[in-house]
Amino acid sequence: MDMAVDLNEFKHPAWITALGTGAGYLLLLAVLTIALFVVPWLVFSALL
Known part of the structure; x- marks a missing residue:
């Protein structure tokens, strides 16, 4: 079976x-x- 597909x-x-x-x-x-996740994590990490 040869099924031709028209793109x-x-x-x-x-x-x-x-x-x-x-x-x-x-x-x-x-x-x-x-x-919501990366920016708060960076801010929290900077404060420690």
Whole structure:
């Protein structure tokens, strides 16, 4: 069985929107993790 896959169907704007949403979510998650955990840890470490 040879199943040909047409990759052009993944060039639809909905896929670009989904990837952008995922990337934005990961970026926001990284920023919040740094702001809520890394920054307080650095401040606490500096005070000791």
